[in-house]
Amino acid sequence: MEYFTLNRDTKLINSDFPEKPVERAVRRFYRDMDMALLPGPRERAGGRIRLCRACLPPEQYRICPASGDELVIEASDELGVIYALIYISRAYLGILPFWFWNDQKIERKESALISQAVCESKEPPVRYRGWFINDEVLISAWDAGIDQDYPWEMVFEALLRCGGNLVIPGTDRNAKTYEKLASEMGLWITQHHAEPLGAEMFARAYPDRTPSYQEAPELFRGLWEEGILRQKNYKVIWNIGFRGQGDIPFWEQDPAYDTPQKRGELISRILKEQCALVRRHVENPVFCTNLYGETMELYQQGMIKLPEDVIMVWADNGYGKMVSRRQGNHNPRIPALPAAWQPGQRHGVYYHVSFYDLQAANHITMIPNSMEFVERELKSAYGRGIRCMWLINASNIKPHVYPLDFLAGLWNGENLTPQEHLRHYLAEYFPQCAGGAKGRDLLTAMASCFQDYHRAAVPFGVEEDEHAGEQFYNYVTRELSCCWIRDGGKAACRTLFWCTEEESLGRQVRWYRTLCEGCLPAFTRLWERCADLSGSGGRLWEDSILLQVKIHRCCLEGAVLFGEAFDKYEAGELMGAFFTLGRAADCYQEAAEAMEACSHGKWRGFYHNECLTDVKETAYLLRRVMSYVRILGDGPYFYGWQREVIYPPEDRRVVLLTNFENHMTDEALYQAMKKNGVPGI
Structure with missing residues (x-):
């Protein structure tokens, strides 16, 4: 040859x-x-x-x-x-x-x-294959050592190399900034479900006006038309719809639409009008609309009529399950799949490998559910006709490379099982696994760590998808902390009824502590195994799964210590509660520092703007709770605990002078407790 x-x-x-x-x-x-x-x-x-x-x-x-x-x-x-x-x-x-x-x-x-x-080449089984670069706070504040646009170019290049052809090039202003670059790289563009037609948000364009379509339809139409004219020379799948100013339903800001019928009628009318506006400027346009959250519920109730030939984009709940997403404490779990009796419709899916819900999702760590679960959900969706568009919420890319690589194999029609894909992925990106008995043993050990990552995930509910990402240990801790300070721990945290039915704050904290305590050993053992492989796996291993397991372990440990601190508080052991809160804050701080330790070379600053889960904010909040507990137990004179911790036993009860030095800050007192111990603990 x-x-x-x-x-x-x-x-x-x-x-x-x-x-x-x-x-x-x-x-x-x-x-x-x-x-x-x-x-x-x-x-x-x-x-x-x-x-x-x-x-x-x-x-x-x-x-x-x-x-x-x-x-x-x-x-x-x-x-x-x-x-x-x-x-x-x-x-x-x-x-x-x-x-x-x-x-x-x-x-x-x-x-x-x-x-x-x-x-x-062969035709892939999915027509439009793409990523939504959403919640992109990490790549938005990082330049990879070159310039601000370079990370975005690398995002779009990776998508093309994965066989993708479609992108939502960021959220809000970022989408408008990077749509031109995405188009110049050959990608189709579509828009966020909260930003129909890529138009400017009404509340930004008209900050002094009420964002009501009923009051100002001509202003909404003007914004939609501006968006169309800005993008008309790109390859666009025009996302039509009407949600609200932000990722919330419009009726939360416009009480005139107080019934499902009124809401569905307005959405149906707007969809038809948006299609007509696009056709005025674009020949043979392609349309899609998102059946997401409350919109999907309205559609399932028969309240929304869609224009013909629109790609109907169904969505998972943020945890990979094809049911409606939880909104606050409301979680109806309505199946989010087309019915078998809908011939001729074109269907797509909006699927999350990263999700941000301020409850229990994953943003800086991988999806907690296994690739076997993901494969089952998407193949089931494909079997129900979801073959026209797969749009994956890819967030900031780096924390989610492994699941993104797996999903690319699915949309390209590669015939690998999840286990085969994992071994192939590891063999490609960790060349030390290639060949020989030693390499095969290393590959097996690495694959086991990835598989056990999903097995170790914290089950916060009874459903198969209800496994926690790192937001769980951060947002639940912060919710409970605020409730603790707000009324001294007397009332339940009502915003946590989505995950616990307990009706007092003390029982809620104990439920949370017990759950985290039961799952901490699995992540501790996994972290030890991953750490043992760091010498063989190199920097990539340390920057990926080892880092993510450490985030889970540290935050879990912090959550357990937070629960211990509240128990001490309820028992009146305020000095012990203060010290244990400090230990909890240290755990969260350790997770934040682990991210910074992975900010080397071109990754310098990658985690600097970690502001959504914001692990460092959890540490900061716990230190504020420490101050609250100290006020209760050591105020208003603030010399008692200082004497107990730093004075020798024979001098503690002799109070001829209250103190011989300046009052210690909370941090200085906590550090002294770590050094000298805490009386009674």
């Missing part, structure tokens, strides 16, 4: 595709060659790769020989060319989809031999 030799001197010839996405793809391929290939002698021939337009289905490509020193890539559109170059880059240069996000160590070689056999 003859081969085409790819080396650093190979030239790409493009006369058929003047589009910017292809120009970018060509430059990216040259960069890949620079990363993977060594320079050769000047007299060496490099051959040519010619890009040719041909009659092929959209996004498909054919790679075939023209002669011994020329390879031809045929495609009908820009994405076909992009995917062909990505295929060569991965298959022959070894550039993996998450090379940037996983710090791939690329082994350079002098050349690569490409088979002269014709290679044709």
Whole structure:
């Protein structure tokens, strides 16, 4: 068999595709060659790769020989060319989809031999495949050591390398900032379900007006039309809908819509009007609408009439289960799947590997539910007709690389079980696992850690998906802390009725402590196993699963100590409660510091803006609770505890002078307790 030799001197010839996405793809391929290939002698021939337009289905490509020193890539559109170059880059240069996000160590070689056999792509089973870059507070405040736009370029590149073709390029202002870059890289664009047509939010455009469609329909129409005109030259799937100013239902701010009938009638009318506005400016537009949260409930009740030929985007509940999401304490768990009797409809899914609900979801750690669970839910959805669009909430990418890689395999039709995929993923990104008995043993040990991560997840409810991400140990602790201070612990925390039926704060805290205490050993053992592998796994291991397991372990331990502190408080042991709260705060601080310890090289500052789960805020709040407890037990003169902790026993009861030095701050007193001990503990 003859081969085409790819080396650093190979030239790409493009006369058929003047589009910017292809120009970018060509430059990216040259960069890949620079990363993977060594320079050769000047007299060496490099051959040519010619890009040719041909009659092929959209996004498909054919790679075939023209002669011994020329390879031809045929495609009908820009994405076909992009995917062909990505295929060569991965298959022959070894550039993996998450090379940037996983710090791939690329082994350079002098050349690569490409088979002269014709290679044709296959149509993926899902038409539109994409990510929603949502809750993107980490990548928004980080420049990867280059500039503010570079992380976003790396996001879009990884999506393309995963076979994706669609993106919501950020939330709110970020979406408007990066839609042009996403389009220039060849991606379709769609919009957040709270930002129909990508329009500016009414409350921002008209801060002095009530955001009521009933009062100002012409202003809403103007904003929608501005959004259409701004994006009309991009490839867009126009998201139509009407929610509220922010990720909340519009009727929370407009009480005129006080029945399901009124709400459904307005949404139906607006959907029809938005479609007409788009068609005024765009030829043959593609539409979608999100059946999400309360909108899905209205649709299931028959209150919403959708325009024809709209992609109906169903959504999981944020934890991977295809049921309606919990809203506060309201959790009806209505199935979020199309009925079998809906022929001719086009269906999509909005699925979370990262979720932010201020309750129990995951944002800086991986989805707590297993890939077996995720596969089962999505294959079931696919079987119910959800084949037109898969939109994955990918958040800040880096904490979620493993599940994103798994989902890319599903939307590309790869036939790997979750276990096979995991071993393949580890073998690719941890090359020390490749070959030999030692490598196989290491791969097995690493795979076991990933699998046990999901097995260790805290079950906060009885349903199969109700497993906690790191927000659980932070938001529940903060809710209980605020309730403790608000009325001295006399009333239950009503905002926690979604997870506990206990009706006093003390019983709620004990329920929480007992749950966390029971799950802490599993994460402690897993952390020890992951730590033992850090020498073999290297920085990537430390920056990924070891870090995430440590976040869970530290926050769990902090939650348990918080519960112990409240028990001491109720028993009147205020000095012990103060000290135990300090230990709890230290645990959360340790988790925050672990993230900072992974901020090295290009990742410097990546976790600096960790402001949604905000583990450091939990530590800060617990120290404020310490102050409250000290006021109760040591105030108003604040010398008693100081004497107990730092004075020798023979001097503690001799109070001729209350104190001989300045009053200690809470932190100084706590540090003294750590050094000298706490009387009675």
